[in-house]
Amino acid sequence: MGRLLGRIVVGLTSSLICFIAYSSQIFVIWPWYGRVVSIELLTLLVPFNLLVAMLLWNYRLCVVTDPGRVPDGWQPDTASMEGYEVKKLTGGPRYCRTCEQYKPPRSHHCKSCKRCVLRMDHHCPWVDNCVGHFNYGHFIRFLFFVDLACSYHLAMVTRRVTHAMHSRIWDVPEGVELVFIILNYVACIPVLLMVGGFSLYHFYCLLGNSTTIEGWEKDKVATLVRRGKIRDIKFPYNLGKRRNIESILGPNPWLWCWPTRTPGTGLKYQLAEGDGKWIELQRPDYKEQWYRREDDDEFV
Template identity: 50%
Template sequence: MLESIPGKVFVVGVVCLICFIAYSSQLCIFIPVYETSESILLLVPFNILVLFVFYNYYLAVTTDPGKIPTNWEPPSSLIAPVIATEGITGPRYCKTCRTYKPPRSHHCRYCKRCVLKMDHHCPWINNCVGHENYGHFFRFIIYVDLACAYVITLLIGRVRAIMDAIRHFQASILYFDAEPNTFVIVFMVANFVLAFVVLFAVGILSGYQFYCLLRNQTNIEAWERGKVETLVRRGKILPINYPFDIGIYKNICQVLGPNPLLWLWPQRAVGDGLSFPVVSGTDPRLPYYWPPRDPDDLRPSIFSSKYRRQQEARKLLAKNPDANVDDESEGYYDSGSFISESDEYDEEVGMKNLTGFYDISATSPAHEHSDEEKPLAYFARKIHGNPEEKKQD
């Protein structure tokens, strides 16, 4: 249902909601009844919070979450055969974008491309939350919580002042004792309900995001970790640690910056989104292959539908090499497929796709590379052999 609504409608709706709560509460409820300049000063912190809400929302909406550079490849030294007991496959590959995926990247079906360190696609900002704008998004929801809590506090103070005036027939220190009219009462109720609902909803979101921040995981990675723990508990793979949880302080610095005094100040993302610090002693392959896969998916049963699809595809290609075959049976959905519907391939399949980007068959000196410069497809042939040579044999 939400997919049918244009993203800009959500953005306009959020802006209107912020404006209504921020300014109707001041113009219709607080300012008309304030008596002293000291009371007016109560609104200064609130307006500062509103300013940060707007600015961080603007940054979250307009900042690109992060794109994979053209022809990016994982280090060739990390190519290795499948290790079923550890759930290790080849580097993740996106069929839709026809590119390898850096660590923590996923394909977004709404943005129609891969996003660096994708957390989730948020309709309220009409954008993905990824490496480049995750800090802006986190600060936005924190400032929303603070602003809503502040306006609720002011509203409660206003109600208490009215009740005191009614009971004691005298004004409180900060407010006139004039009885509010129906117009003011309606706005008070509307502001309180809206602010409370927003605080409740965004508060739950920000609490969960803060939990993920402390563990240096995205929404998708939180789901992945649960799945990996299940595989370990069932004895399908060996125990394995999540590689990106490097300690609470460093985890926060990865998103909000190295200076704690500026954590709530808008600033650029840390790093390039292509590589990330990992726990000491981590297998260098793991960040590129995370999450480990179920070994049953690496060794399909002859009774499985996946195996049958593979056999049918092979028969069809044997009869007609030019046939258009769905490659889903050779790949696997990434852990974010419930969000992104992205296809990821193991190393062998990914290498076949990469050969279209590089001329690895050229023999002229201009096309020769050192081992450090050779593309991944060169090493893939070392591992899997040259199909043409196998045919000649």
């Protein structure tokens, strides 16, 4: 039942995207240009359709790409100097009782997917999939192209409306065209506002190399710091804005907008620079321990 509902949601989401993208062209822009193909019409519609194509491509990749699963029998290298996350109560590596296996850094168990997901960000009902290590880049690009395509769409439809308002001849939209102009505004504006706000949050997370779950955890840590229960700590995965983006979208800036495989295995992550051995730090009233470097207070 859950799987069927997820497919229905994906189908409805895809239908909404296609409705906004193509009804505006078929019932608003095409009649406005006299149903005749011209250079001016192509100049207007070709960029828009490229944005829509990239949007749909990345949306499909979000849906079908496995976000990453923990290999059977995986165990953390406790002798490595790379660091690993431990549980506060046991002092041992994080372990998932449901999956009965160890959890790599930044991984979490998803109740919807019924398994641990590598670098889990959140479970997204709109793509019927977890957003994790291997599809987070597709998810970021999907949000980016939704913002661009919706902005372009609104500018295109608004241009039609303003042209009618300032035209000296009778060119007021009516009938089917008027209905679809209204429907496109009603469908597109809420999508742009909601996805736009969501996008800003995830672009912020991308720049800080943080997941949604880690954002919640950092908020909890900040609260404990303010209450004086722990001292201030540094998030260990923040490598600097450029390297944070590269860790998700790849090292080539020219390919950041092109669907590519996320670098790495999702089983370990590069840490902020610093030397020194890892020592255990007790953190009262917090659910997990991290390790820190003795000389620079960086955590992992």
